[in-house]
Amino acid sequence: MTSAIVRTDLPELELLHRGKVRDMYAIPGHDDKLLMVATDRISAYDVVMDDPIPGKGKVLTQISLFWFDLLADIVPNHLLTADVDEFPEVCRQYRDQLEGRSMLVRRTEVVPIECIVRGYLSGSFWKAYQKDTTVCGFALPPGMRESDRFPEPLFTPSTKAEQGLHDENISMARMEELVGREQARRMADISLALYTKAAEYARGKGIIIADTKFELGMADGELILIDEVLTPDSSRFWPLDEYAPGRGQPSFDKQFLRDYLSSLDWDKQPPPPKLPPEILEKTRARYEEALARITG
Structure with missing residues (x-):
């Protein structure tokens, strides 16, 4: 299994926001653009789990890219490119953290x-x-x-x-x-x-x-x-x-993850419980299945 990216570290960019799953960066010299990176974090009941789902951020990104394309005739979207080679030069040095899980997007209100x-x-x-x-x-x-x-x-x-x-x-x-x-x-x-x-x-x-x-x-x-x-x-x-x-x-x-957590004696407040490997793997498999079905 590939190693997970839990948080990105892009020191030459300005971290604007670390959400439940995505890290959002401003890019020096490109005030009208943002870099959005989907990590492998997973949340449930508004609590971010300590255990990530390896590859999850890539699955989310590929699914979003598919829908942005399919639905573009209904409303414009913020996607500029998901090709790291087309990102501003300052971003490309972080390719190992960005490949397959990031989007260069228009800055919006x-x-x-x-x-x-x-x-x-x-x-x-x-x-x-x-x-x-x-x-x-x-x-x-x-x-x-x-x-x-x-x-x-x-x-x-x-x-x-x-x-x-x-x-x-x-x-x-x-x-x-x-x-x-x-x-x-x-x-x-x-x-x-x-x-x-x-x-x-x-x-x-x-x-x-x-x-x-x-x-x-x-x-x-x-x-x-x-x-x-x-x-x-x-x-x-x-x-x-x-x-x-x-x-x-x-x-x-x-x-599936929510149902597992509901079976535990957990008050749905931080800190989250430790997730067993089989729960992580079964959750990952469901995400992969969604990607395969939607884009296949």
Whole structure:
């Protein structure tokens, strides 16, 4: 197995932000660009695990690159290039840390909203539904089962919390207050169009995209797609041939890790528990399977 990259060290660049998975750098002399590097860190319940998944950052990057290309007709994106040879010269000396897991992107003003689209009743939405059939402002029919498909995909935005804090679901009305009515409607329309096209494509590859989250930024006065797109970190991927409503579904994402952690006596606060090698390997295999199915 290849060795994992847990954190990057690029001393001639300016580290702007170390997120749960990605390290973001400013590049001297290139104020309009950023370098985004996907490490092999993995988080669950907003806690970064101490144990990485070797190669995970490369899988995330390859999947995002695929979707950026497929979905470019719906909305522009921030990708400039993922070819290290085309990066500014100061970046190329770090090739061993960047190859296959980095993107040179346009610098944007991030809109602080998580654009979540749900096609199926699952996860936190299912938990909320069991208490009240009106969830995030949507009056859902009674009697729905876990993993049931919605008649139409739902746009359920949330605030973008600081690291270590939980995102908070908000209504469309609240989103309009935060970003303006026209902007909010445009973001919802873009997100639903992205999900609809991606879900149709993935279904042909034997994958159900149960839900996902997009991030959008502003550049030159227009909304563009940023960050990662439709990866196992940001989405729930279910095998179509095993889909059976009324229960949780097997998946090609980090739900396997979440389920393992839920079986432990852990309060979902740092420090995280040690992950056994077989859990790391099975998680890695699910990410690899997602890449193979989506891009194959």
